[in-house]
Amino acid sequence: MERTTTASPADFLDRALVEESAKKSGLLWVQPAGQPHARPLWHAWYDGAVIVVGDGAEQPLHGLTADATATLTLRSKDKGGRLVTFPATVTAVAPGTPAWDGAVEELKGKRLNAPDTDTIGDRWARECRILRLEPTGPLAPHPADALTATPIPTPATTRKPIPAGLPKLLFKKKHKS
Template identity: 60%
Template sequence: MTQTLALIEEATKKSGLIWVQGPTGPSRALWHVWHEGAAHLVGGPGEQPLEDLGLTDGARATVTVRSKDKGGRLVTWTALVVEPAVRGEEWTSAVAELKGKRLNAPDAERIEERWATECRVLRLEPTGSTVELPSGALTAVPLPTAATTRLPMPAALPRLLRGRRRRG
């Protein structure tokens, strides 16, 4: 069991994203921080979506860790979901780590206050059990999102680019 926990910790620490499957909803890629023996994540308005995963205090989740360099699955483990008390010692410690890893926060100076009032900080504690990795690709249709793609290329752009090559 110690080797399993060491594998879970090492793989999860090095991965920028983990795929979390809660009791309900889809499996979702989430950024996290490994802190004090568990993966910590934050979700809510302005952060990553957690509401449809069913991640409530005491629930179980399945966490899949990918390789940072190759992107392939390394290990899948079972987690116990714990929601620390807001502004409690465990919450404050986790938020200090999460703040350091949060990129491009629109309100970095008041992020802790926003997380306390609008968001949820969760701790995913490894139970020590791993799941055998499937042999298939596990491809799936992308989840609906509010993100948009680029607009079509302007009609004049190819002419502009061709003209640039002749001058160079």
């Protein structure tokens, strides 16, 4: 017996917004359930879901695990502002399956400066995880405030001002003799 679901036009528009936003943006913010912070991840859109590759020599997935949930926030590619936030279920993609092969092909095109483009799928199968984040539930409403937060602690430091004499050294004219 087939199950039929009734979806409103708003549901289709929400789904279209998520899909278009995910296809156009190369970066999203992921907050795994129970984690205090959202983290940026590069991703691709494949077969109705966001896919990410991580761990090993790739981006850290910071507590993102299979059979869990997460909140995803997609941003505008041109302005960088928040477009849409939605819940997603997380599942692992198993190496050697057709879903894995399709995900690798899609992610490979988004991976910048890979040292091993021809054999990247083999390396990912050995060292990394590919996770599928499928949108579920309604879109979150846009917040009334800016949602600013204290930055995550890091050993990185702010660059110091350039020395006053540096522009003179860089842009001084060479005299012809």
